[in-house]
Amino acid sequence: MEKPWKCEDCEKGFKDRHELERHQRSHTGERPFTCTQCEKGFTIIGNLRRHERVHTGERPFTCSDCGKGFTRLCNLQSHQRVHTREGPFICSVCGKGFTQLHYLENHQRVHSGEKPFICPVCDKRFAQLSYLQNHQRVHTGERPFICTVCDKGFTRLSHLKIHQSAHTGERPFICSVCDKGFTQASHLQAHQRLHTGEKPYICTVCDKGFTQLSGLRSHNVTHTKSRPFKCSDCRRGFKSSQRLMSHRRIHTEERPFSCSHCTKRFRTSSNLMKHERGHTGESPFTSPTGKSVTRSSLAEPQSHSHQSETL
Template sequence: METKKEKAKNQEKETQNYKCPKCKKLFASRKRLTRHLNTTHSEARPHKCPICDSSFKRSDHLKRHMLKHKPDRERIFKCDKCTKSFFTQDTLRKHKRFVHEKELPYKCEWENCGKQFRKRSKLKYHIAKDHKHKKPYKCKVCKSRFDHPSQLKRHQRIHTKEKTNICLQCGMAFMKFYELQKHIKQMHPRIFKCKVCQKEYTNKKSYERHIKKHNPKDFLFVCKHEGCNKIFSCQGSLDVHIKVKHSNTKAHCAKCGKTLSSTSALIKHQKTSCKGVVNNIDQIKIDKMKIVNGIGNIGNNENIENIEKNNEKNSISTQF
């Protein structure tokens, strides 16, 4: 015994006089054939969402999409096989078909393939990429091809001259994002304004360097070694001070055998109080800089002795 639904389907089949010229599918009315051609065989998406960038082939699809933008809307259609819920009965039905029943209605008819897909678009992508070895998304204007629909959409703006990158400060629009960035940098630079003297800077580092002049106490670097408490204007100067003055390594004078607290103290000792006074002061300055910058080895007696020997030779040669 046929049900009413089956009977209606059979009656419809008998009156299917409208054939699709592309896929040979039959339809009972011209209206249904037209809808089929527009949705299946056309890439046009004339129905655009006024809120987001989404576009649709059919007006009822747009209406269904617009429901998502309602803030007070609830997901009242719940799946009885999992915890998910949906806004419409149709989306719930699709969820069950594709997720729980694993329905894959679109099958690849290429020889020795037979792969199945959930969406027609996925099947088209598969055929173009795996069988025809082409990028599946084609521009209708210049025939360029792309791997992803987003790439095609971005490319099509070249032909439509659509400027989607808008400056929020002046309203100017640009085709490319880097053009917008360049515009903002030139026309609307970020201003760093000093609250004390109202001076303005476009560079953050210059601004920070300036405000230190107004509040020097807030930007001082103090040596925390016991009995020192020396103050410096930058971290680099403090680091050099600690390396030279508070290094645990002792320096020994090879000439008189005296032990000093640091390399700088040794150099000062050799220049002033040691019997073997070093005459080449410039060489001492160079070697001191090497030690401070980590090139020389702090507290290395052999290095100091070599410096002294070289300078002693220089002093002897100048006497003759």
């Protein structure tokens, strides 16, 4: 087929002007198609349309065997090998088969311990690029996955899906001891340790035990002066990602916590709870007799002479 449209940079030929213009963006770096959610740019509109499914959660390519959905046809085709047991890429160490070569390459790092992807902010290492990209959102504060019900943002699509169960009320994982329901199996497993008293995650410095690995990681920072979570605006460091996210709202002026009684909004859930007590009349302070009292009534009474002096 004749390709009369030539690129002046690399002399590659194209059959029409539109293909040439699209190709030239690889030289200019132009990305005219921009995502309205996260402002990421793309050279062609088809790539933008596929990317937008990350935000909407749309998965139009569905597996006929298990019903699992995918954003791209090639991902569905790779997945279907799971059902056909076709795994042409075999690990020479453990004999496990993989449907794609890059899956095998990622898996082999389990045996080698290699973690070639390094965070430029805190030097944490990762075995896969996707793990590093997810981690970096801790430092940037980026939350591209937005809940369509409450506008809350998340760093990962899986976290958004878990959150959405809070709106549906679905809690399929039930504790056999107390019948409490959970949205995730991992949350149920962590909860069950409250009944068993098991604390498998032990601090190597002080031997304190924790029911969850996340609790141990947060605790470990107390033994060091490290503040690895840096604000991208003011470079202030924090010991946990939660504290960084709370701090960043100072810069973004985001107030995600809304009062159910009025239109006032707050940066933190604790400030919202304090505010809502003004509507309900509830007090967090309890007297020895069991009655709720205000902070002022807990103060030591002053003499009338002293009050008159201060007035």
